[in-house]
Amino acid sequence: MLIIPAIDIKDGRCVRLTRGDFNQQKIYLDNPCDMAIIWRKQNAKMLHVVDLDAALTGEMVNFLKIEQIVRELDIPLQVGGGIRSLDAVKRYLDIGVGRVVIGSAAVTNPGLIEEVLKIYRPSKIVVGIDAENGIPKIKGWTESCGMKDYELGLEMKQMGIERVVYTDISKDGMMQGFGYESTKRFAEMTGMKVTASGGVTSSDDLMKLVGLQQYGVDSVIIGKALYECNFPCQELWYNFEEDICIDHNFSTARKK
Template sequence: MLLIIPALEIKNGKCVQMVQGREGFVYSDDPIETAKLWRKENAKTLHVTDVDGAIEGRLVNFDVIERMVKAVDIPIELGGGLRTMKEVKKVFAGGVFRVVIGTMLVENPDEAKRILDTYGPSKVVLGIDVENGIFKMKGWRENSGLTAISVALNAKHLGFTRIIYRDILRHGTMSGPNFDGIKLMAEKSGMRVTASGGISGLEDLLKLQELEPLGVDSVVIGRALYENKFSCQALWRLCEAGDYPYTAKV
């Protein structure tokens, strides 16, 4: 059973879709209403990225996110610009359920460990943004010089248990996920994996479901949902029932 997680990317206070790490589309001037829409469509959680925050290295759109938390009755996980314990404390105090950190793990692993030890691995997860196998950071703009696998293994050593794996070159393209990369990450890390990037429709979800025995248990979807590539309510009913056609139940 894959958990389907709608993505909301916030830039300049608007709900956008980044494409391969660059500006793409504006879907809505009101992210709050967008979040409420996904809740009405039966979403169980939301994945929110502060795009400005990721680029600038600090929280930028938290006022929007804080209002979003109050507007919906489901958990929100937040990534983008979280580089210090102070910022993490702020977002948890504002009602965010889970934080996603990435750049911090490379630049300040001691701080990342302190945050993980304080809040636990169910509340703090690792965001792996990948381009050609390399971990990218600082809003997907800087090459870390480290492989994504090595970053994941280091995170596992620190105590992380979940990865959100996003392939930058697939992100926002609806060209299909990087199935090989997702599979390799799950196999090598031994961690739970949330897949992200490139989802185009139901067939991609069927293929991702085959990776569930390896620990791939959820998927973040953006553009394909916004552009109605499948019926949200019907899709979530299938997912929750574990009743995709043509696939064995896991």
């Protein structure tokens, strides 16, 4: 089970939201790249980075911030937020982003998925499905989609998509556990590779996720629970290290 720390960028800073609500925003660091280095030093193998400004406007407002993270780290980035065109996909992949996540555009412009898959391997393109009570939500979770989450997943699978980031938005940022049943149902009904997201709070949640590997759930994005140090190993690092140094002396890999 691959654990992927999340970094959400708003106004150039590293923030976390509760249930995607921009009015419930907490700032953690002014420089997202510093946060990325901290997660890397804690042995992250991949990062999930979202440009929240782009999600709102469609403009790649934090592109340079994301490019800096790509340049400074030696692990792949998965990037989402406002990716609505082939040009946006190309710009991110051209700077070395590992894979991009297409969300609302997969619903509003499914032709984009067909277009990008003619150029890029499926391993580079992920679809994000954010669902509440089994119904996908789009445009910042403000509109419902006219199909079930698994129906959207199967439609994307037919086009050639192999992986979905599945978020149960009723759980996202609530620190109350993740949507076990909804994630299991989606994975079972689609047979796709699934990265779970939203609500993982404890090591018990992680153990439940391990039980879903047989259905194709092989990774999980964790946000607020990591930032709030919900895991015992984090307490050890923060209590006994004098400082978390923002340098490039990674314990498990050399600098680029």
